[in-house]
Amino acid sequence: MLIQFVLNGKPVAVDVAAYDLLADVVREKLGLTGTHIGCDTSQCGACVVHIDGRSVKSCSTLAVTLEGAKVTTIEGLASPSGQLHPMQQAFHEQHGLQCGFCTPGMVMSAVDFASRNPNPTPAEAAAGIEGNFCRCTGYQNIVKSVIAGAAAMRVVK
Amino acid sequence: MLNFEYLRPSTVTEAGAMLGKMSEARPLAGGMTLIPAMKLRLAAPTALVDLAGVPELNGIKVDGKTVIVGAMTKHADVAASADVRRLIPALADLAGGIGDAQVRNKGTLGGSIANNDPAACYPAAVLALGATVTTNRRKIAADSFFTGMFETALEPGEIVTGVTFPVPAAAAYEKFRSPASRYALVGVFVAKTTGGVRVAVTGAATCVFRASAIESILAEKFSAEALASLRFPADGLNSDLHGDAQYRAQLVGVLTKRAVAKLS
Known part of the structure; x- marks a missing residue:
């Protein structure tokens, strides 16, 4: 399934399976490995990203649910010039x-x-x-x- | 996770029709229980009907002396709602103490009560406040909604659309939480309602229940002192690595006293 959403301010389109988790999609398909997978059981919080401005655990979020959403990962916090948040x-x-x-x-x-x-x-x-x-x-x-x-x-x- | 078909209806009617067509389809609310269960293959639905795109399921309304919370309203929104804080602050407190911030940003009221985890917080509020669960087919009184461990009165294809909470004269929720899971080892919700004092206990047994013996003591005298000699029976309560039945029985008494003390 092709889904489109805004990732760190830029529109992306990515082909995902229904069972693909957001954590895997940003890491494996979109190459943003700042989002970590620690426990993979929604306990540890290493995978937290923002969806529409709210923090969620991306290892418990189906990527397919994100059509049209705004997603921010750790890579999206610093300014483009590299100034830290x-x-x-x-x-x-x-x-x-x-x-x-x-x-x-x-x-x-x-x-x-x-x-x-x-x-x-x-x-x-x-x-x-x-x-x-x-x-x-x-x-x-x-x-x-x-x-x-x-x-x-x-x-x- | 095994593969499944992903469906995204935009109305309750459409969602009901999708669920009715496939017996192994399940509604997806916040997914805070269902997705981890699917990852472990404890659940393997053939299709998920995502209710996130159904606007009529989301939001909080005040109607006379009731607060109506849509099934897809997130815990964080109930916790932060000015209406809930003003009219049923105990419900806002309960919602603000579920899981962690990330669970509260995704988890929903409808998902919690439809799942009816024996240690979930929301069932205690729904039962103690004498709320009414509305589905796409009917209205179900809280007293007949929670029927057993992970069991409810919901029929296949039936979707919780919202819960109507009557505003109580006073209410408080006290929870002794597991520090790891943040579920209630025991949680006690005490409410002074128009139908009398109602006390609901979660976490202690296989399903949320009303502590009628405590209710009758409190109906006579609503004070923590009235409960001084209370020895809550351990029969039928859960024993597990977090605590045995006697420990949970003790917690029921302690937490009820704390809740009542808050209101006296």
Whole structure:
């Protein structure tokens, strides 16, 4: 089935089977490997992308359902000139990652969360990234990153 | 995942006709349970009828003393709805505590109650508030909707279109969640309705149920102290790696007291 949607601001058309998952389609068919597949059981959040501005787990989303949707992956956050999104910059500055495997999903969840909760407390920030697992950091610096990123997003707005 | 036919109707009538034609077809709501089950081949429908393109199934309306939530309304939208927050804040709280943010951005009310997972949150609200489930064929009272483990009164080809929640005088939901799955190990929804006090328990048994013994205590005196000597029986409750039947019975009492204390 040929489906058309907007990926990171650009229209794409891609041939998918009914059972193809969005995570596999962006990685294998569209070559965007920033979206990671960790658990493949919708637990870990490494595969989080935005569909129409909301964070979802792409390993539990059928690509065929996306006709006409707007999809943003981690590759779509930085500006075309390479300037990082404020949330990416915050993860960099606050040392919000170690191995980095969970980071794309973590950042995508954090951007959606901060857009709805621009001034979170540490507890709110931790709850906001509940759907994302990190097996390195213990989350302390990730929570700091989310708060700093939210503050930077307020300024950019 | 095994292959299947993907169908995208734009009206409920069309969706009903598609489901009626193929016995192994299933409706797709948010897919938060169905898609993982299909990946594990626990479910292998020959066709999915995607309800996301049916606008009449989505949205929240206030009608007199009821709140009507469309079947395809997402948990995040119920949690954020100003109408739900004002009229049935316990329902908004419940929706805001389901799964994680990503589940709440896709999962739907209709999907949750049609699936009737023994540990799902929404069935407790639907049952305790004495809501009415509307389908493409009829209206079903909550008391006769949830019939067993993953079983409901829905017939093949029948689609939940929405749920009508009567606005209660007061209501609260308390949940002891599994930290891994975020499902309710036990969840208790207490509501003061025009039909009296209703208490629905999820997570504890094979299907959501009303705790009538607790309801009669609370009908006499609505206070946490009235429940001080409550020993909820463990008979028939679930035992699994998360907790045995005695533990769940204890949780029913504790969570009911917390919910009642919130309202006193």
